[in-house]
Amino acid sequence: MDYSKVGETMKSTVPWVGTAGIDFKEITATRAVAVLPDVEAQRNHVGGPHAAVTFGLAETASGAILLAAFAAQLARATPLVARSAIEYKKLAVGDLTAEAVLGRPAEEVVAELDAGQRPEFPVHVTVRNAEGVTTAEVTVTWTLRPNRT
Template sequence: MSTMSIDVGALLLETVPFAQTLGIVFDSVEDGRAVCRVPDRAELHNHVAGPHAGVLFTLAESASGAAVLSSLGDQLSRAVPLPTTATISYRKVAKGEVRAEARLLADRAEVLAELDAGKRPVFDVEVEITNADGVVVSELTVTWTLRPNS
């Protein structure tokens, strides 16, 4: 468990202006999990009147970053978290507000042990995006690393 005492959602919105542009709202961030959402706005729609694929991806990637920071953010003085790859599956056409729920799959102690050993830890975060009815519309796996500060 992290000893971080900052508001991770606020930090992400401050440091990632594009998340602000989309209007991402962080509902909860704690212990390797994060939930955020994007309200339904016509200017974010695609050709089928739902959130654009880029909106869904950015929402999910933002949730994954918040999950990482909630668990490992107290390590920022020695390493920077960076996404290395992401795979998204679009399952159904999304309509209305969408919600992303991210879950860190790595064990904090194992990640820190790798970092302590001078390695660059690599780990995954899974994200489900649901519509207002709770139906899964997309799934994303983001692979992250902690790059030691020089």
């Protein structure tokens, strides 16, 4: 599958992605890398990106994997975030990079969907500053809710 359009699709279907200025450096069915430039208007009281902005970048990177890995399933299931957890490790300053990795094989998730279940799967995201230092670790657990026919 050609994943080159996933980033543009996200920018056109989720307006915040484009507004925030997120750029996608890599997208595959198992890994995505997204970058958020440092923007003064998005900083918090200590000079780093606001916590919500950091989380938004991580969630967006996880969504890119979802689209890449499960695009063929979206006609029959709606993707939803079931839950998220974030651990802030260090004050983030400057541009941020989020590296997201699919936490379960896509084939397992699709098999559960085929069996009539509502599968859940984690996407693990590491957010790093411009020096490559980890500033946050995030797990976004997605579900594919079967559409009613």
